[in-house]
Amino acid sequence: MTRLTVTQPLLPPLEEFIPYLQRIWDSRILTNGGPLHQELEAALCTYLGVAHLSLFTNATTALMVAVQVLDLDGEVITTPFSFVAGAHALRQRNLEPVFVDVEPCTLNIDPQLIEAAITPRTSAIMAVHCYGNPCAIDAIQAIADRHRLKVLYDAAHAFGVRMQGRSILHAGALSVLSLHATKVFNTFEGGAIIAPDAGTKARIDQLKNFAMKNETTIEEIGLNGKMSEVHAAFGLLQLRYVDDAIARRAAVARRYREALRDVPGIECLPDGAQDAPNHSYFPVRVQSPYPLTRDGLYEMLKSQEILARRYFYPLITDFAAYRDLPSADPCHLPVAVEAAREILCLPIYPALTDDEVSRVIDAVVQPLHRVPHRGEHASPF
Template identity: 60%
Template structure:
C-alpha cells in the first residue's frame, strides 16, 4: 500500500486513522491520546492545540498539515515565559559561568531527581568523558563497544588511550560481558561500556569482571538519564557515569553533560579538571581544560526538570504505540528492555530481518520520500572509521553481532510532541513498504 504524501493532511476517510464511530480504538493509541492530552494540559497549551491532540484528524496537527519533515527527534523546550525570569537574573547579576548560582542549584536538583551522590556539570558529554578518563589516571588499553556514537571512542583517543573493541550482546546490543575477559591484557586499565538506547548494560557482570581484574569502569550513560535498575539509578554503577544533555536527549540544556561519581573527593578533582586544573587563584594542580557549564545552560536545565516527567510519559505512550502497531509485522524486531524497572524511552530502534520484504536502506529511503527521517543509529560501526579500522580488535570478523545490527537497525522518530497521526502513518508505512 502506498502511504499518503507527506505534505497532505490526514484524510478523514480512513487513510490516516479509522474515523468510524463504531470502529474499535487501538489500546496503544488510546493510551497515546490520553497522555497527549495530559502533556498538553501540563504545558498550558491553547484549547485549539488540546483539541488537536484529542482528534488525530484535526488541522491542529501542524507537522502533518504543514508538510514539515518529521525527524528522528526534536528538542523539547519548555514555555519561554518560564525561562525568561532566569535569563533576566543572569543579565542583572552578570554571572555567566564559573559555577554560578544556577549551576550549583542544578547540580543539587539533579542529585535529588536522579538519586545519585555527586553530580559535576560539564559543557558537553564528550568533554565529560575526557575529564572522567583523566580523573581515573588511566593508561594503555580500554575495552569498549564498537556500537555507539563515535564520541565514545574519540574520548579515548583524545586521552591517549587505545580502544579495544568487543562484540555486543545480540539481545540488548550492549557490550557483551561474556567476551570482555578474553580481551583483557596486561595493558588493560579500564572498561568503557555504553547503555545503548538507554537500556542498561549487565552492570553486575561488568563490575564483577572489573573487580576481578582490578580495572576501572566508566559508563557512557549519554542515553540513560533517569533509568533505574533494581530500584536504584543505573548511574550509580562503576567508578563514574557520564550523561549527555545535548539538544536531542531526553533531558537537555541545549548543550551540556555531567559526570556522576560516588564521593566528594572525586567530584572536587573533576571540578578542578574541568576548570583548567585550577585550585584557587594562583595554583594549578593538573592538566585540565575548560569544561564548565554556563549559567545560561544551567538555567534552562532548571526549567526543563519541571517537565521531564510529562515528557517521559509521552515518550512511553509513543513507544507503546509503535510496539503494538509493529507487533505482527513480519521481519521487524523491536528492541526490548534489558532489565530496567524504569526506562526513559530515549530511542525507538527496530531491526529488520531477512524476511522483511525490502532492505533496511530501502525502507530508510522510502520513509524519507514520505517526509519521515529515521536514522541508522549506529551505522557504520565506530571500528570502521579510518582512525580505528587498523586496530586488531576492529576487524569485522571479531564483531559479527555488532556488524549485523549496524546493517539492520533503524531508529524511528520519538519525541514528546510527536503527533499520534504521524506515529500511525509511520507504522502503516513500515507494515506496507
C-alpha cells in the same frame, strides 16, 4: 508534508524561560559555577538519586575528564556499537580502545567476551548503556574486580533510568550523562559526570576549570568544560517537564510496539532490564522477510519526510581513525556488524502527535503491500 525527525528537543514555553534569564541579567554572572549552575547540580542529584554530580559544557568533554580522573593507561575495552565520542575520549588521552562484540538482545557490550580481551595493558572497561538499556552491570563489575580494572560508563542515553529501584548511574567508578539537545533531558548542549564521593567531585570540578587549584596554582593539565548559566537555567526549566516528556515517549513506544508486533521482518528491541526506562530511542531490526533492506526502508521513509536514523551506522570500527586497530576486524564483531546493517531508530519525542505516529506506522507497513525486490533503495555501503 510535515517533516518528522528521529527526535526533537523538548522546548517548554518561552515565557517561562524569561524569568530565569532575568535572574542572569540581575546577577551578571554568566559562567564559572554561578548560582543557577549550582542549583541545577543540586536539583539533578535529587531527581536522579545520586549524591555528587558535576555539570559540563558537553558530554564529550565530560568523558575526557572522566578518563583523566581515573588515571587510565594502555588499553581500554569498549564497544564498537555506539557514538564515536567515547572512543575519541580514549584516543585524546593516548589510550587504545579494544573493541569487543555486543549482546544480540541489548546491543550492549557482551560480558562473556570481555575477559578474553584483557591483556597486561588493560586498565579499564568503558561500557555504554545503549539506547538507555542497562548493561550487565553486575557481570561487568565482577570481571573488573577479578582483574583489578576500573569501569567507566558512557550513560549518554540513560537519564533517569533505574534498575531494581536504584539509578544505574551508581554503577562503575564514574558515569557520564549527555544533556545534548537530542536527549530526553537537555540543556541545549551539556553533559555531567556522576561521582562516588565529594573528593572525586572536587577533582572533576578542578579539571573542568583549567585544573586551577586556586588563583595562583595549577598542578596538572585541565580544560575548560564549565556549563554556562544560560544552559543551567534552561535545565532547571526542563526539569519541570521531564516526567511528562518521558510519559509521552512511553505512550509513543507502546503505539509502535502494538502496531509493529506482527509485521514480518520488523523486530522491536526489548526495553531491557530496567524498571524505569526513559524511551530515549525506538530501535527496530529490519530483517527478512520484510520486503526492504534496512537502508531501503530508511530511504523510503526519507522520501516521505520521515527522517529515521541508523544508530549506529557505520560502526566506530568502520571509521578511518579506528579501522586499523587489531580489535576492529569485523570478523571479531559479528553481532555488532549485523546490528549496524539492520537497526533503524524511528521518530520518538514528546511533541510527536498520535496522527504522526500513525503516519510512521503506515509508512513502515506500506512496503508489505507492494513487495519490491529486497535490494531496492539499498545503500551501496
